[in-house]
Amino acid sequence: MGGILVYVLHYEGALNKNSLGAVSEGAKLAGELGVDCDAVVVGGGDLTNELLGTLGSYGAKKVYRAEGAEGLAQPVIDVIDKVIADNGHNYVIFGGGLLGFEIGAGLAARRNAGVTMEVTNVVVEGGKLIAERPILGDSQISRSHYKGDLGIIIGRINAFEVKETGGGAAEVVDVQVDYSPWSNQATMVQRGEQRGADVNIEDADVLVAGGRGLGKAEGFQLCEDLAGVLGGAVAATRAVVDAGWYPYAAQIGQTGKSVAPKLYLAAGISGAIQHKVGMQASEHIVAINKDANAPIFEFSDLGIVGDLNKILPKLTEAVKAKKGG
Ligand SMILES: Cc1cc2nc3c(=O)[nH]c(=O)nc-3n(C[C@H](O)[C@H](O)[C@H](O)COP(=O)(O)OP(=O)(O)OC[C@H]3O[C@@H](n4cnc5c(N)ncnc54)[C@H](O)[C@@H]3O)c2cc1C
Numbered sequence: 572m573g574g575i576l577v578y579v580l581h582y583e584g585a586l587n588k589n590s591l592g593a594v595s596e597g598a599k600l601a602g603e604l605g606v607d608c609d610a611v612v613v614g615g616g617d618l619t620n621e622l623l624g625t626l627g628s629y630g631a632k633k634v635y636r637a638e639g640a641e642g643l644a645q646p647v648i649d650v651i652d653k654v655i656a657d658n659g660h661n662y663v664i665f666g667g668g669l670l671g672f673e674i675g676a677g678l679a680a681r682r683n684a685g686v687t688m689e690v691t692n693v694v695v696e697g698g699k700l701i702a703e704r705p706i707l708g709d710s711q712i713s714r715s716h717y718k719g720d721l722g723i724i725i726g727r728i729n730a731f732e733v734k735e736t737g738g739g740a741a742e743v744v745d746v747q748v749d750y751s752p753w754s755n756q757a758t759m760v761q762r763g764e765q766r767g768a769d770v771n772i773e774d775a776d777v778l779v780a781g782g783r784g785l786g787k788a789e790g791f792q793l794c795e796d797l798a799g800v801l802g803g804a805v806a807a808t809r810a811v812v813d814a815g816w817y818p819y820a821a822q823i824g825q826t827g828k829s830v831a832p833k834l835y836l837a838a839g840i841s842g843a844i845q846h847k848v849g850m851q852a853s854e855h856i857v858a859i860n861k862d863a864n865a866p867i868f869e870f871s872d873l874g875i876v877g878d879l880n881k882i883l884p885k886l887t888e889a890v891k892a893k894k895g896g
Pocket residue numbers: 781782783784785807808809810811822823824825826827828838839840841842843844845846849859860861862865877878879880
């Protein structure tokens with residue numbers, strides 16, 4: 572039986588955290604199947620043996636390295652296609668994200684494989700992988716069985732936990748690829764930089780989340796002030812991200828990130844199911860909403876009915892005073 576191959580994204584000499592989660596998950600599953608988990612990377616000179624060797628500590632046995640354009644789907648599809656043709660992997664795992672969707676879909680078409688996206692859990696049954704994904708507003712779980720030689724699994728962002736296994740350096744294997752004539756027709760013109768994109772909301776113990784109740788983009792200053800004194804970070808609902816008030820990197824929920832901080836303070840957020848699924852695992856949930864019937868109060872530990880414009884600055888001052896500043 573072939574092994575599991577995981578695509579690893581990188582940017583400016585650093586490996587992507589979601590991809591490390593996918594490698595950790597792939598290694599765990601490979602252990603249960605009795606096969607190897609390998610990784611594949613595409614890029615240029617910053618992909619050193621030293622950097623790629625570190626994937627061994629997340630459970631990767633070999634790392635296949637191809638020189639090519641990073642950040643575009645078609646060249647990566649060519650590379651993965653070649654690695655599978657040469658080594659017979661039966662599953663490919665992606666950590667998620669738009670590029671993962673595009674590569675996974677292209678690879679499925681190229682190799683006539685099954686593909687499941689937004690996967691939150693993978694289990695081994697009868698020597699095969701089964702991908703599970705929430706459906707119908709996350710109220711049910713759908714299970715994908717794969718027939719044929721290849722199954723493609725695209726995770727939901729942050730669904731797979733990063734785990735170091737303590738393994739030694741992975742072996743780096745260079746792959747020569749004849750790119751398809753169309754694969755290098757597109758070039759990366761610019762990578763978007765987003766305000767707040769550098770904030771790591773998954774690792775914050777305290778999140779102050781803002782919704783449409785903030786009224787306007789500038790309203791986020793109230794959340795940033797409170798998050799600042801609490802040593803936390805700022806999160807957002809899809810409604811405000813879609814409105815351009817805050818970057819997508821901070822979006823919590825079904826189509827954003829899933830978080831589990833010690834404290835999740837929701838200001839001006841109604842508590843829609845699609846938001847709830849991304850934050851309900853928080854240890855303590857505090858909600859501020861002017862509507863006493865807002866759904867968020869149904870799953871909050873503490874609810875404050877009132878105007879956030881008055882409450883947030885007072886909270887910030889109170890925390891500052893308590894800290895003696
Ligand atoms: C397929 C799909 C996927 C989705 N994915 C996501 C997702 O990942 N994440 C997500 O968040 N949403 C998602 N949504 C959208 C979701 O359904 C809701 O529309 C969204 O979460 C609402 O955002 P909100 O709470 O900011 O806005 P609203 O629902 O408009 O709520 C604003 C709240 O602010 C309160 N308010 C107003 N003024 C004040 C004030 N001065 N003081 C205090 N409170 C005030 C109001 O009472 C209200 O409860 C998705 C929807 C679909 C269909």
